[in-house]
Amino acid sequence: MTESDSYPPVGAGPGAPPPDFRGTVEMDEKAAEYYQLPQWKLMWRRFRKHKVALWMLHVVILLYVICLNCEFLAPYDPSAIHKDWINLPPQVLRFGFVEGSSLPRLYVYPFKMQQDPVTLERVYSVDRSRRIPIRWLVRGRKWTALGLFESNLHLFGVAGSYGTGSAAAPPGVPASAPATQAAASRPTSAPTTTSATATTPASGRAYSAPLARLARTERSDYPTCFLLGTDSLGQDLFSRIFYGGRISLLIGLTGVLLTFFLGIGLGGISGYYGGRIDMLIQRVAEVIQTVPKIPMWLALAAAIPKNWTSLQVYFAMTLILASMGWSGLCRTVRGKLLALREEDYARAALLAGASESRIIFVHLIPNFLSHITASLTLSVPGMILAETSLSFLGLGLRPPIVSWGVLLQQANRVDIVINQPWLLLPAVMVVIAVLAFNFAGEGLRDAADPYST
């Protein structure tokens, strides 16, 4: 960009230099097309060049897809208690031949539990004499997504394991029947009877009642697939990581959206109108910016009443995270608007009779929307980490709501981490999510900057 070009500097991306048409009147079709592309398409073109960022964007999308479909993907109910399988180590997924099947398939080994008669300590050992095949698309515990969509299909499970209570099975229909149907397409002769139906015949409706939860716990001789082990209540960590991811990832997203609306709204008003209202908003923003974030987060999180429902706590957390974050965005938006409102096209829009809100939100804000998108993408990881840390301290989300931070709260002592290292696995998901967001966000930021080289 140092040499003087005579064509207008319209964000020439690396590797796609606009053809030099100095001295020519007509440009070829490709160049013409390039110059007519809207800003976001140019941005996307630049972004695609950034291979790592592109991959990481895919990771982000994949994480959201997984976590939004966790009812289907998770084999167990996140709150189902398996009291016979407390603190079970992960059942490692293996690939090989299972009896009754002519093709190799995925399977897990069951665990044998021995309890020390004196200390009552549980000792688990891998039982290599049996192999539990993983079945695809099993019918099991019924779930509803968003209160609209109902099914009892799970991506995978093992015979009997899905029956986290006959709460799942429709009344009158034995839970084994759909499972047989689902498994009918596969060559298998494994027994489809479930211990679940045998042990819990009466827990038909009261799904979330504590009694039903107790009733849904099962005897220890049924096949299980706790791929990532269980916690101190015998809850399946694999399923809980999926459900927790939904909360953790969405809290980042909703927090950022709230920040976005607060920042753009207040910044827009402040920058466009100026005067007294600008003064007021800017003072408030300054106060929020000077206040150290962490103690304020702690104080606000501690102020959430203990008797609030999970949903209320969730929204309170979002609000807390956003309330400390909007001031920076507000100041950026204001600064940009102050400069842009003097531009000719803003005048022209005003003379053409456009309303003030139209000028702000339709003509001016889109100018730097790409920058805002990038900076917001970069602020999602901060929110995820903040939620994780606050929940870890016991100040954020609380059980029974499941988030990565709540899950990590179980691993808060060294002796626990030494004895049950798998309880730290949610942290791996946090790292992946935050890394993916950071890489994708940096790619977006570079792509949004028309002067980047």
Next chain:
Amino acid sequence: MLARYIIKRTLIAIPTLLIISFAVFMIIELPPGSFLDAKIEQMQREGQVDWAEIESLRERYHFERHVLIRYAYWISDYVQGDWGRSFETDTEVLQILRERLPVTMLISIFTILLTWSIAIPFGVLAAVKRNTVWDYLLTFVGLAAMATPSFVIALVFQVTMQKLWPNFDPTGLISPQYSGQPWTWAKLGDLLKHIWVPIFILGVAGTAGMIRILRANVIDELRKQYVLAARARGLHPALVVMRYPVRVAINPLVSGVGLILPGIISGSVIISIVLGLPTVGPKLIQALFSKDTYLASSIVFFQCILAIVGIMISDILLAMVDPRIKFGRQ
């Protein structure tokens, strides 16, 4: 000029601080139920309620008064140097801070020094060797360290230590046999044996972010014409980098010292809790949990004061290191 500037900034800061103090007090008072209710409940559970004690507590801390009046009591005492007492232990807040501040500050300051001494060379390295294996490695390690919650780093570190060196207890700052003892060389040695653990863990977390900032700053500077000119003059490549771009690039770090100020006194809350350190942070959490209003609001407000003072120091330092910035101009 400088004196006038400081006076002006201080005067502007006073109303801001008043607003902040009010907000802090209100937020901490926000949850329903007071410390007294919890105390009565606890006494009931233990058997009998000592109503005389409750009454004296109520009297002393004005529990029956309106929250605004309690705020007025608190803030007027605060500015006179009486920061109230902790309900729970009935010790002065200042006394608690006096016990915990030195250790907290010691850890924080050493952490900053460690962070800088690692981040500056590596940040410059990543910038100079841009888009090489070095850069990618540092970028990846840096981003991964930033992405890991600090308490996870602390936990993993502790577990590794236990595996490698089972006799060493990485938690706490002083071995049990020295606690409560007067300071001796042996006790100091014991402190040094423990203190590097939090410094190391905090340093790892902080270094990562700083390497990223420094790398970006140095890269920005390397693009400038004067670097080209210096190279053209035949200056040694290392000298070209060290003499000019690095000096400019670390400017924001030096002037950013003020922004670290509020963090110095709290230390990292989470790491302190995981490692069981006697710093201010865990005390704050405890106070927030038990609604120990004076203790919690005094600590939080103290940090807010330090934040404002820190920003002021930053602005002054910035004007000192960068002659383009003048005092007193908006």
